Amino acid sequence: MAADAEKLMPSSEEVLGRAAAWQSSGKDVAIATVVNTWGSSPRPVGSQLAVSGAQEMIGSVSGGCIEGAVVAEAQEVIRSGAPRLLEFGVADADAWAVGLACGGRIEVFVERLD
């Protein structure tokens, strides 16, 4: 049971460990971190998502509603090397599309793993 829970919601250590493994195998990697939340939000501050240049991902920064947008931004960050600070609110189409009516707003910092 605990093992299943870990797969669904891996810890920061697991996310960073996988990111390091991707890098070791020659892939480009970006790491996204929830750095601020307002109101209710699905994942707490500090939650992390690692994205590879091959579009693989592990971890989460929301209940699945903004991961798509973050993965796309991550590719830009991988290309440019410049970190980005993203902000998402309930007004985002992506958020409404999956029915996230939690009223929350979150800030996500995306940086390249060098």
Added chain:
Amino acid sequence: MDRALIDRLAAARAAHRAVVVATDLGSGKKTWIEDGSAAGSVAVDEAVLVAAAAAQRDDKSQTVETGDGRRLFLHVFNPPLRLMVVGAVHIAQSLAPMATLAGYAVTVIDPRGSFATADRFPGITLTDEWPDEALAASKPDARTAIVTLTHDPKLDDPALHSALRSGCFYIGCLGSRRTHASRVERLKQAGFDDAEIGRIHGPIGLDIGARSPAEIALAIMGEITATLRRPQATTVAA
């Protein structure tokens, strides 16, 4: 983020060291904060160090603004939560899986060979060392809870001596008020003062009328959680 940071974080976690990583949300530069001192490419002042210490204590990462208008993300990397259970008894059989679900790495200690068996504690770390030796070897820290459940002073007392000398955040002892009173007397004779003995939660657990082993385990888990998350609100046993 530098790859070396991931390796350093893994090493700190393995060594049960608490770390805060400060990231400048403008530049992405980072500073490593440990034991109240900072090293890295982000300048941090005293106010940031105080905020980092508070974030670490509350186990809550947060973004703060510096006096000169920069925004810093303080990412808390606390060591894993651990629960050391002395006594592989019935209550331990309920407590171990509950604590595992709550995110604790659980070790059950019982030198009486037939108690701490994999049959009775599937998936739990077991040791048949003497409690004081097992506890001393595990180096309990501010993310460790210690519970004694044997009722046997030969096992519980040495464990308590070890626990009281450690920086663990919770110590709980099973036993009635009378049992606890005589335990307190023995600890005083062993040289522990009232403040030290006051760290012990005895009788153990929140007062929820628990009867069965599983209910008592729930009361213990509730008390451990309250002590971890609201340390100032938890009453200390007299």
